Amino acid sequence: MNIGLYFCECGESYVSDFLYKEVHCLACQSVLVIETNPTRRQLSMLSKDQLKQLWNLFEKVAFDPSTEEITERFLVWLPSTNRFIIWLWFGKLLKRDFIELPGKLVWKTNGCVTDFVCECGRNIPAGQSCYINRTKEKVLCADCGQRKMIDLWLYLGYENPWISQANDPFFTRKSFHLCETAEELIEFFHRGNWCLGQAYIYKNLVFINQVNGGDEYLTIKDYSPFESITFQAVLRRGNDYGVAYIKSLLEHEIEKESGPDNHNPIIQALV
Ligand SMILES: [Zn+2]
Numbered sequence: 001m002n003i004g005l006y007f008c009e010c011g012e013s014y015v016s017d018f019l020y021k022e023v024h025c026l027a028c029q030s031v032l033v034i035e036t037n038p039t040r041r042q043l044s045m046l047s048k049d050q051l052k053q054l055w056n057l058f059e060k061v062a063f064d065p066s067t068e069e070i071t072e073r074f075l076v077w078l079p080s081t082n083r084f085i086i087w088l089w090f091g092k093l094l095k096r097d098f099i100e101l102p103g104k105l106v107w108k109t110n111g112c113v114t115d116f117v118c119e120c121g122r123n124i125p126a127g128q129s130c131y132i133n134r135t136k137e138k139v140l141c142a143d144c145g146q147r148k149m150i151d152l153w154l155y156l157g158y159e160n161p162w163i164s165q166a167n168d169p170f171f172t173r174k175s176f177h178l179c180e181t182a183e184e185l186i187e188f189f190h191r192g193n194w195c196l197g198q199a200y201i202y203k204n205l206v207f208i209n210q211v212n213g214g215d216e217y218l219t220i221k222d223y224s225p226f227e228s229i230t231f232q233a234v235l236r237r238g239n240d241y242g243v244a245y246i247k248s249l250l251e252h253e254i255e256k257e258s259g260p261d262n263h264n265p266i267i268q269a270l271v
């Protein structure tokens, strides 16, 4: 991938997706030399907008979906690097702004008022359930949206100090199980004793077990982690209460949620 990075002695830096041969610094007019082998330190000095520009380029980097490893070099990261290591790097520098980059995807049960075409080419008729990417103003079909959501949920899990330590098995795409009904979800919570990182999806809610053999679930709605729930306490009040409780989570308003404050990721699951 062609990425033009230029670091000027005056402190200015430039990012482009084209390799310019003859360029001058806008601030001091010095001739700029392209940096082909940047250091992490240089990258961490880039501005927020430049990082966003790099993220757009990173989204085009090829990867193997079965291993999540990139198959071409990206800046300081060599082929075979797990792409979530790079997500965490962006997340650490951009903090709360990071979630805007993959896009604030939201599930719409009743679909849109007009027809749309997903980026995969599939037609999404009006009224059919779909995902809306609020940041990029795109509409995605259920399959494409879910794939992107799982990327984001994997990132949120790796960012969590407990889930990121899952190693038997590791926390991966395969950790997610899709439940068709609230009753099916409750059945899983009843069984309990799940391994660390086991995750259940129901509509746009996801529950990721944070305690090995335990019962404490990081609860995420769409793009926002907002709660840690112990289900044994909920289920003691009966299955009907459990179903009503899950329905209330579906109606929970996440717009103003800031999410739990875990910005000290341990990424053992990735290395
Ligand atoms: Zn300069």
Ligand SMILES: [Zn+2]
Binding pocket: 118, 119, 120, 121, 122, 140, 141, 142, 143, 144, 145
């Ligand atoms: Zn699609």
